[in-house]
Amino acid sequence: MKRRTFINSINIGLASSLLIPSKSFAVDQFLDLALTQDEKELSQHTIDSVVFSRVKLNYPRLVGKNAKLDLHGHGPDLEICAIRTDQGAMGWASLRGSKKDAEQLVPQLIGRKVSELFLPKQGTLLDKNIAFDMALHDLAGVILQKPVYELLGRKEPFITKYYSGMIYFDDLEPKGSPSGIDKILEECRFDYGVGYRQFKLKIGRGHKWMPAAEGLQRDIEVTKAVAASFPDCEILVDGNNGFSSDDFIKYLQGVAGIKLFWIEEPFHETIADYKKLREYVRIEKLDTLLADGEADPDQQFLKKLFEQKLLDVQLTDIEGLGFTNWRNMMPELVKMGTQASPHAWGSLLKTNYTAHLAGGLGNTVTIEGVTSASDDMDLTAYTIKDGKLVPPKLPGFGMQLLKKV
Numbered sequence: 001m002k003r004r005t006f007i008n009s010i011n012i013g014l015a016s017s018l019l020i021p022s023k024s025f026a027v028d029q030f031l032d033l034a035l036t037q038d039e040k041e042l043s044q045h046t047i048d049s050v051v052f053s054r055v056k057l058n059y060p061r062l063v064g065k066n067a068k069l070d071l072h073g074h075g076p077d078l079e080i081c082a083i084r085t086d087q088g089a090m091g092w093a094s095l096r097g098s099k100k101d102a103e104q105l106v107p108q109l110i111g112r113k114v115s116e117l118f119l120p121k122q123g124t125l126l127d128k129n130i131a132f133d134m135a136l137h138d139l140a141g142v143i144l145q146k147p148v149y150e151l152l153g154r155k156e157p158f159i160t161k162y163y164s165g166m167i168y169f170d171d172l173e174p175k176g177s178p179s180g181i182d183k184i185l186e187e188c189r190f191d192y193g194v195g196y197r198q199f200k201l202k203i204g205r206g207h208k209w210m211p212a213a214e215g216l217q218r219d220i221e222v223t224k225a226v227a228a229s230f231p232d233c234e235i236l237v238d239g240n241n242g243f244s245s246d247d248f249i250k251y252l253q254g255v256a257g258i259k260l261f262w263i264e265e266p267f268h269e270t271i272a273d274y275k276k277l278r279e280y281v282r283i284e285k286l287d288t289l290l291a292d293g294e295a296d297p298d299q300q301f302l303k304k305l306f307e308q309k310l311l312d313v314q315l316t317d318i319e320g321l322g323f324t325n326w327r328n329m330m331p332e333l334v335k336m337g338t339q340a341s342p343h344a345w346g347s348l349l350k351t352n353y354t355a356h357l358a359g360g361l362g363n364t365v366t367i368e369g370v371t372s373a374s375d376d377m378d379l380t381a382y383t384i385k386d387g388k389l390v391p392p393k394l395p396g397f398g399m400q401l402l403k404k405v
Contacts, residue, residue, distance in 0.1 A: 035115070036120075036121075038120050038144050039115050039119055039120070040115075041143060041144055042113070042114040042115040042118065042119070042120075042140060042143060042144070043113050043114070043115035043116075044087065044113075045085035045086065045087050045089055045113065045114045045143055046085055046086045046087075046111060046112065046113055046114070047083060047084075047085060047109045047110055047111065047112050047113075047114065047117070048084050048085050048086045048110070049083075049084045049110070050081055050082070050083050050084075050106045050109055050110070050132070051081065051082045051084070051405050052079065052080070052081050052082075052095065052099055052102070052103070052405075053079075053080055053081075053082065053403065053405040054077055054078060054079055054080065055077075055078050055080055055374060055376035055377055055401075055403060056075065056076075056077050056078075056374060056375070056376055057075040057076055057078065057347060057348060057349075057370075057372040057373075057374050058074060058075040058372060058373050058374060059073075059074050059075040059166065059370075059371065059372055060190065060371055060372075060373070061074075061166075061170075061187065061190070062074055062170070062173070063166050063168050063170070064168040064169045064170040064172065064173050065168060065169040065172060065173075065202075065208075065209055066168055066169065066202045066204070066238070066240045066242075067202065067203070067204025067205070067207045067208060067239055067240040067241070067242025067243075068204075068207070068208065068240050068241065068242060069240075071173075072168065072346075075372060076346055076347060078094055078347060078349065079094070079095040079099050080092055080093065080094055080095055080135075080401075080405075081093070081095045081102065081131075081132060081135050082135070082401065082405045083109075083132065083135050083136065083139050085114065085139070085143070087143075089139060089142050089143045090139070090142065090401075091135050091136065091137075091138035091139025091140070091141070091142050091143075091396055092135055092138060092401050092405070093133075093134030093135040093137070093138050093349070093353075093397065094134055094319055094347065094349050094350070094353075095131060095132075095135075096130055096131045096132075096133055096134065096319050096322060097130075097131045101131060102131040102132070105128065105129065105131065105132075109129070109132070114136075114139065114140065114143065117129060117132075117136060118136040118137070118139070118140050120140060120144070120151040122324070123136075123137065123323065123324030123327050123328075124136050124137075124322075124323075124324045130322045130324065130325070133322045133323045133324050134319070134323050134353055134397075137151065137323055137356075137396070137397070138396035138397050139396070140396075141395045141396030141397065142395045142396045144395070145395050146395060147356065147359075147391060147392065147393055147394060147395065147396070147397075147398060148353075148356035148359075148360065148391075148396060148397055149355075149356045149357075149359030149360035149391060150360070151360070152327065152356070152357070152359075152360025152361055153360055153361075154359060154360045157355075157356070157358075157359025157360065157390075157391055158358055158359050158360075158361075158362040158364070159359070159385075159388045159389070159390055160355070160358045160359075160364050160365075160366060160367050160388055160389060161197075161198055161234075161365070161366040161367065161387060161388055162195070162196060162197075162198065162366065162367050162369050162384060162387060162388055162389040163196060163198030163199065163200050163234075163236055163261075163366050163367070163368060163369055164188075164191040164194070164196040164198065164199050164200060164369050164371070165200050165344070165345050165368040165369055165370055166187075166191075166369075166370060166371065167184060167187055167188065167191070167199055167200060167201050167202060168202045169202055169205055169209060170183050170184060170187060171183050171184050171218070171222065172205070172209055172210075181218075181221060181222055181225050184201075184222055184225070184226065185225060185226065185229055188226055188229065188230060188233075191371070192230065192233070194369075194371055194384065195384030195385075195387065196233075196369060196384070196387060197232065197233050197234065197386070197387030198233060198234045198235075198236060198261060198366060198387065199226060199230065199233055199234075199235055199236070200235075200236040200237070200238055200264070200368070201222060201223060201226060201235060201236070201237050201238070202237075202238055202240065203219040203222070203223070203237050203238065203239050203242070203251065204219065204239045204240055204242025204243055205218050205219055206218075206219070206242075206247075207242030207243070208242070212247075216247065216250060216251060216254070217254075219251055219254075220251060220254035220255055223235065223237065223255045223258060224255060224258065227255075227258045234259075234261040235258065235259070235260055235261060236260065236261045236262045236263075236264065236366075237260055237262075237263055237264065237266075238264040238265060239263075239264065239265055239266040239267065240265055240295070241265050241266075241267055241268045241295060242266075242267075243266045243267050244267060245266070245267055245272075245273040245276045245277055248263075248266040248267060248277065249276075249277070249280050251266075252280065252284075252286070256284075259287060259288070260286070260288045261288065261289065261366070262288060262289035262290070262291045262312075262313060262365075262366075263277075263288055263289070263290055263291065264291045264292065264294075264315065265291070265292050265294060265295060265315075268295075269292050269293075269301070269302070269305060269311075271304070271305065271308070271310065274290065274292075274305060274310040274311065275310060277290065278290065278309075278310050289312040289313050289339070289365065290310070290311050290312050290313070291311065291312065291313035291314075291315050291341065292305070292311050292313075292315055293311075293314050293315040293316045293343075294315045294316065294317065294343045297315075297316045297320075297321075299316070302314065302316075303336075306333070306336050306338045307336060309337075311338070312338065312339060313338070313339050313340065313341050313365055314329075314333055314338055314339070314340050314341070314342075315341055315342070315343050316342060316343060317342060317343040317344070317350070318342035318343065318344055318350050318353050318354050318357065319347075319350055319353075320343070321342070323353060323357065326340075326342060326357055327357070327361065330357075330361045330363055333363060334363050339363055339364065339365040340357075340358075340363055340364045340365070341354075341364060341365050341366050341367065341368065342354045342357065342364075342368075343368065344367070344368040344369075344370060345368060345370060346370060347370060347372075348369075348370045348371070348372040348379060349399070350368075350370070351367060351368060351369055351370055351389070352379070352382055352391065352397055352398075352399060353397065354367050354368070355367055355382065355389050355390075355391040356391050356397060359391050367389050369389070375402065375403075376401070376402055376403040377399055377400060377401050377402055377403065378399065378400040378402055379399055381394055381398045381399070382398070
């Protein structure tokens with residue numbers, strides 16, 4: 001396919017928001033006949049350039065403290081990379097890891113066929129190229145005119161629940177004249193209007209920001225207030241390792257009668273503490289999920305916790321582990337009876353990557369939402385329906401880069 005023809009086909013795809021069946025390239029006499037049709041198309045594209053840039057995301061409000069960290073601000077400034085081919089295709093995404101490390105790998109990418117770096121059924125082929133993992137998925141989707149979830153095997157995506165992950169300790173702000181619980185309810189009303197029907201409440205105020213007893217009581221009051229004000233919504237709680245197991249059980253006693261969709265990182269994971277919590281959940285007949293694996297994840301130890309049925313949901317970050325590594329881990333989770341919900345806090349890009357992972361592979365109990373806007377990219381193709389996140393039927397991840405790079 002000629003460069004101009006390829007670019008025109010991309011423009012038509014974006015304008016119509018419909019998948020366009022790919023036309024195969026002529027099969028070169030030296031092409032390995034064992035390649036699938038998609039792999040043959042990728043083999044016709046050679047990496048021409050890799051460019052780095054930054055994009056800005058803006059939250060709709062200041063996001064405050066959690067149990068461990070101070071103010072989270074108004075939105076991140078993200079490092080991205082854009083990969084172009086000699087045929088005019090371009091894929092872009094967040095850069096995994098440091099730009100300095102990634103720059104050293106660029107000379108090894110230039111001049112390589114896309115099929116030497118990425119295959120649809122496997123993802124990124126070499127661990128050393130994991131920095132470009134998301135961008136390679138996007139690029140392959142653009143070349144093949146398929147959304148990423150279709151590269152993973154689904155013509156129609158699995159659609160998954162979607163929670164607001166940005167309800168922090170904003171009742172404690174501003175310093176010197178705190179807003180109180182009404183501020184939390186105001187934020188939940190805003191998020192309800194966005195389309196969320198799940199709220200994740202940060203708890204653990206007594207770990208650092210309030211006296212222990214007062215902080216615990218505030219956690220309980222916030223949970224009760226949100227449950228009473230939004231009876232049609234599900235509540236998740238996240239302690240950011242700010243509790244001891246005994247203190248967290250006191251919290252559960254304080255919110256008795258309120259159904260929690262899940263409990264996330266109440267304390268640093270140990271077998272003894274999760275056995276204690278699991279036993280309490282069993283005795284009290286609490287219908288809740290135990291989720292962990294975000295902070296400094298030790299995958300081998302987490303696997304032990306899942307195998308012993310002490311945890312229900314694997315939370316490791318979508319970028320931290322890598323999209324391809326998540327693809328490889330998902331079948332193992334299914335075999336163990338463990339569900340997934342990759343951590344996506346901080347970046348709506350990570351949320352949208354997760355929507356494609358969930359859309360293609362399923363086994364994802366809910367997706368973390370980070371409501372954001374941007375002048376640097378078009379994020380509007382993703383929609384929320386009945387409290388669930390729907391990825392677009394557009395090539396790659398379906399996010400158009402508006403900023404020139």
